[in-house]
Amino acid sequence: MEAESHQRSGEIHVIVGPMFAGKTTTLLRKVQSERGDGSDISDGHRLFDTSQNRNAITWTALISGYGQNGKVVEIAREYFSSVTRDYGIQPRAQHYAALVDVLGSAGRLEEAYEFVSNSPYKEHSVIWGAFLWACRIHGDRDLLKLAAKKYFKLEPESAGKIVAIIKSIKDTRYGLDSIVTHDGVKLPCWPLKDLSSFKQKFTPEAYAKLDVIGIDEAQFFEDLYDFCSEAADHDGKKVIVAGLDGDYLRRSFGSVLDIIPLADSVTKLTARCELCGKRAFFTLRKTEELQTELIGGADVYMPVCRQHYVGGQVAVEAARVVLESQVQCAS
Numbered sequence: 278m279e280a281e282s283h284q285r286s287g288e289i290h291v292i293v294g295p296m297f298a299g300k301t302t303t304l305l306r307k308v309q310s311e312r313g314d315g316s317d318i319s320d321g322h323r324l325f326d327t328s329q330n331r332n333a334i335t336w337t338a339l340i341s342g343y344g345q346n347g348k349v350v351e352i353a354r355e356y357f358s359s360v361t362r363d364y365g366i367q368p369r370a371q372h373y374a375a376l377v378d379v380l381g382s383a384g385r386l387e388e389a390y391e392f393v394s395n396s397p398y399k400e401h402s403v404i405w406g407a408f409l410w411a412c413r414i415h416g417d418r419d420l421l422k423l424a425a426k427k428y429f430k431l432e433p434e435s436a437g438k439i440v441a442i443i444k445s446i447k448d449t450r451y452g453l454d455s456i457v458t459h460d461g462v463k464l465p466c467w468p469l470k471d472l473s474s475f476k477q478k479f480t481p482e483a484y485a486k487l488d489v490i491g492i493d494e495a496q497f498f499e500d501l502y503d504f505c506s507e508a509a510d511h512d513g514k515k516v517i518v519a520g521l522d523g524d525y526l527r528r529s530f531g532s533v534l535d536i537i538p539l540a541d542s543v544t545k546l547t548a549r550c551e552l553c554g555k556r557a558f559f560t561l562r563k564t565e566e567l568q569t570e571l572i573g574g575a576d577v578y579m580p581v582c583r584q585h586y587v588g589g590q591v592a593v594e595a596a597r598v599v600l601e602s603q604v605q606c607a608s
C-alpha cells in the first residue's frame with residue numbers, strides 16, 4: 278500500500294490573504310471539486326487580481342463573490358451583457374460560470390438553471406460545476422441530483438477522490454468539528470493541535486488511500502513546513518493550504534510564508550475594505566489586545582485597504598495611549 282501511494286505525484290497549493298478574503302471558501306471549493314461534489318471555478322478575486330485587462334469580464338468574475346442580493350445580480354447581469362455589447366468580446370465558459378455563481382449565491386437557482394440550459398456552454402463542465410455548487414449551498418435536492426448527474430458525466434475524473442480537512446483546535450469560533458466560512462458554509466474536519474498527529478488518526482492503509490489533504494487556519498500550525506513536505510514529497514498527497522500570510526501588524530504569521538518555496542501554486546486573495554469598499558490586503562484589529570494570536574471574527578477584526586490600514590493603526594494607537602493615560606491617572 279505504501280508503494281502505491283509513492284507512485285502518486287504530490288502537490289502543494291497555498292491560498293493566502295487577509296481575513297474575509299474567501300480563503301476558507303476557496304479551500305472548500307477546491308476540496309469539494311477533488312471529492313467530486315462541487316467545482317473549482319471562478320475564483321473571482323484571483324481572476325481579477327491576475328488579469329492584465331480589468332474589464333467587464335474580470336468584474337463579472339469578481340462580483341461572483343458578492344452575489345448576495347438582487348441588486349448585485351442585476352449589476353452582474355448588466356456587466357455580463359456589456360462584455361459583448363461594449364467590448365465586443367464573446368464570453369467564455371468561465372464567464373458564464375461566474376454569472377451562474379452570482380445567481381446561485383443569491384439563491385436564484387431556477388434562473389441559474391435556465392441560464393445554464395440556454396447557454397452555448399451547456400455541454401461544458403465548468404458551468405455545471407458552478408450550478409452544482411449553488412445547489413449544494415441552497416440544499417435543493419432535485420436540482421442537486423440533476424446538476425451532479427450532468428457534471429460527473431462531463432467530468433468523470435473529478436469524482437471520488439478521498440479527502441480530509443484539518444483545522445487548528447485553537448480556532449473555536451464555530452465549534453471544533455467543522456470548518457466554516459464567514460457566510461456559514463461548512464464541512465466536517467479533523468481539529469488538531471499539531472499536524473504531526475494527523476497520520477496517527479489513520480491506519481497505514483487508510484492513509485495511503487487519502488488523495489487530498491486540506492489545511493485551514495494554517496498560521497496556527499508550527500509544524501506546517503515538515504508536514505507539507507512529507508505529505509507531498511514523500512506520501513504523494515495533494516495538499517491545499519489556506520491561511521493568513523500576515524497578522525494584524527502585517528508581520529509574517531506562523532509558518533505560512535515558509536512553505537511558499539515548497540508550493541506548486543500560491544493564490545493571494547483580497548477582501549473588500551470595510552471602510553471604502555476598495556480591495557483590502559490587510560486585517561485591522563479593532564481591540565487593544567497585543568498578542569499575535571487572538572481568535573475572533575468581525576467583532577475584533579476588519580479587512581482594510583492600505584490607506585485605511587495606516588489610518589486605522591494610527592487611530593487604534595491613539596485610543597490605546599488615551600486609555601493607558603486614563604488608567605494611570607486613576608491609580
Ligand SMILES: Nc1ncnc2c1ncn2[C@@H]1O[C@H](COP(=O)(O)OP(=O)(O)O)[C@@H](O)[C@H]1O
Nearest residue numbers: 296297298299300301302342457458459460548
Ligand atoms: N466584513 C466582511 N467583509 C468581507 N466579507 C465578509 C464579511 N463578513 C462576511 N463576509 C463573507 O465572507 C466571505 C469569505 O469567507 P471566508 O471564506 O470564511 O473568508 P476567510 O477564510 O478568508 O476569512 C465573503 O465572500 C463574504 O461573503
Ligand SMILES: Cc1cn([C@H]2C[C@H](O)[C@@H](COP(=O)(O)O)O2)c(=O)[nH]c1=O
Nearest residue numbers: 295296297524525560569570571572573
Ligand atoms: C489578523 C489576525 C487574525 N487572527 C485570528 C483571527 C481568526 O480567528 C483567525 C483568522 O480567521 P479567518 O479564517 O482568516 O477569517 O486568525 C489572529 O490570531 N491574529 C491576527 O493578527
